[in-house]
Amino acid sequence: MLRAERTIPRREQVPRHKVAEPSRLAQNGDRYPPYNRPGTVTHPAPVPPAGPRYNPAMAGKLPETIIARFAPSPTGSLHVGGARTALYNWALARQRGGRFILRIEDTDVRRSTPEATRGILRDLAWLGIDWDEGPDADAADPHDLATQRGGRGPYFQSQRQTLYREHLQKLIDTGRAYKCFKTPAELDAQRRQARTEGRPEKYDPTESLNLSREQIAALEAEGRPYVYRFRMPDTDITIADLVLGEVTIRAEELEDFIIFKSSEAGGGPTFHFANVVDDAAMGVTLVLRAQEHLMNTPRHAALFDALDLARPAWAHVPLIFNPDGSKMSKRDKAKAVRAAAKKRLDAEPARGPGPAALAEAAGQPTARVEAFIRGESDDLDTAVALAGCVEVKLPEIDVADFRASGYLPQVLCNYLALLGWNPGGDVERFDTAFIIEHFGIERIGRSNARFDRDKLFRFNADTIAAMAFEPFRDALRAHFEAYRPQLLAKLDGNRFDLFARAYHPRSRTLDEPAELARFLFIEDEQVQYDPKAVAKVLRRNDGEGLSVLRRLEAALSGCDDWSSAALEACVAAFAKEHGLGMGKVAQPLRVAVTGTTVSPGIGDTLELLGRESTLTRLRHCQSACAQPA
């Protein structure tokens, strides 16, 4: 029963931190992935009555029916900030029995890619965020109309052009949209001029507005490209934000903006226009998005008004930053690699031709690597290739990064929910069902937050510790299938179970076992003996450890039952017999078979390794680490 004792999760006592009680909504667990079901969070803690704290949100009212949406643009991976926005929208829709729509805003034809769409769908699904309407995450081609769900599709803006045209026509008919033939270069020059003269850099519509029908026809005949601009009202615009309260922008701050791009830019609606038209067409009642959109909102409000459509409720959530206060972006990966590469080059100026050697090691053109290191390029592929050579771990930025690093989806949701919102009181650990039950806009904060990886890491570690064995094993297997297939292949049959048992208590992420168990995946001859470990554990005191190994070899080869429990017992008996502490025996053995002082319990380590490898390594070690003459 030794094994049972050793393999129970680390946290036997009720944790110090308060953990939310599994919530009532959790009972219909089918909506969530297995690991997302309650039960992984078990210790009861009181949730204080969610006393609404003061919030100027009183300025706006949450709609009766929540029809929320998440509308990413498929120009990159799903960022944690985006994930949080999606989570908040989703939670509100689920809590109120509303609908949650996923709409892909691919109006930027140049930068949108199907791969990005696919990645976003995959990452949302992984987080346990599902949507009532939108593309199908499992479809061979999510763009395929037949696979999209919901009655108000299609859910790609590129597939809704007719609708935008119709609404544009309405604005033209009511005199709220007009053609503007100014080129970007002209506008830029005007802006610069205004700036040097100290005038406000506001677009002046008079010229375009005064164009006669004939003049317009002439310009078009010349083939001059034009955009459509929206005529802003000349009144102040107040928006009732659910998080920030009332925000008023004075009329003079407002300018006519482009709603339809020129043929040169690919035509079609701009974000502002498509966004508003679609929100209206899809019946969206709540627009909860990042605060960087706050200054767009007056434009959107004016557009709703001009189109005679009901404004949705707006809620602008604060932004998420790096611990150092900088904006969290993909560039951070390049920055981290650059810093490490520079350090490496500075440290070994004598060795090799520097950047060229690095480039070769990374399999990248030297010129590209040099440019990268000089900071002239932030190319992600170069960064990734280089990262392996300079031994730097890329910072996690996107949801996919955290997944690859072995974070649990429910933990990421938990942490993200907490970044900008809290249920009140001291409760910090909870599952998604709890979020659905308790989430509320009135408790969203109003100041920006910094992303604390340490805290997320601790949440993940504690959640893994609290998991029952089977869910942990299944999650670990799924992770290895996706990210460590070559290692998984070496863990046949119930050896994977044994592996999972041995590493469950020492895993803080699902990826840690892969790093920690290196010794398992190498050939017996490849074991590298850490000099410090050898000196301390084997050679010290006149080779005390080595002599233990000699005697241990005999004892172990006589062990018939090569199971963790029997091995543990065997080693313990040996220690007792020789009047040694367990450490005096287990440590030399550990160094002998792993090359380091770190591994799972000695019984697990030996069983995992197998009899043959253990004995081979034991002999090999004795000759390799013999006391120097």
Added chain:
RNA sequence: GACCCCUUCGUCUAGCCAGGUCCAGGACGUCAGGUUUUCAUCCUGAAAACACGGGUUCGAAUCCCGUAGGGGUCGCCA
């Protein structure tokens, strides 16, 4: 620069709307001890904040005004 938003321990935050019970509570991190065959845990304890200045009040982290600082926006990107 203009406009808008924000401001409690290093970080995320509770408390603020209904001022006293707050010499400000929790979490992560940090530090000091302890448990443990390594690792990872676990246990005990500690340091650590109301940005500043005015007001209102018997009393202000809480209400008002100002200052400073941080952030966002100012694209035919979203």
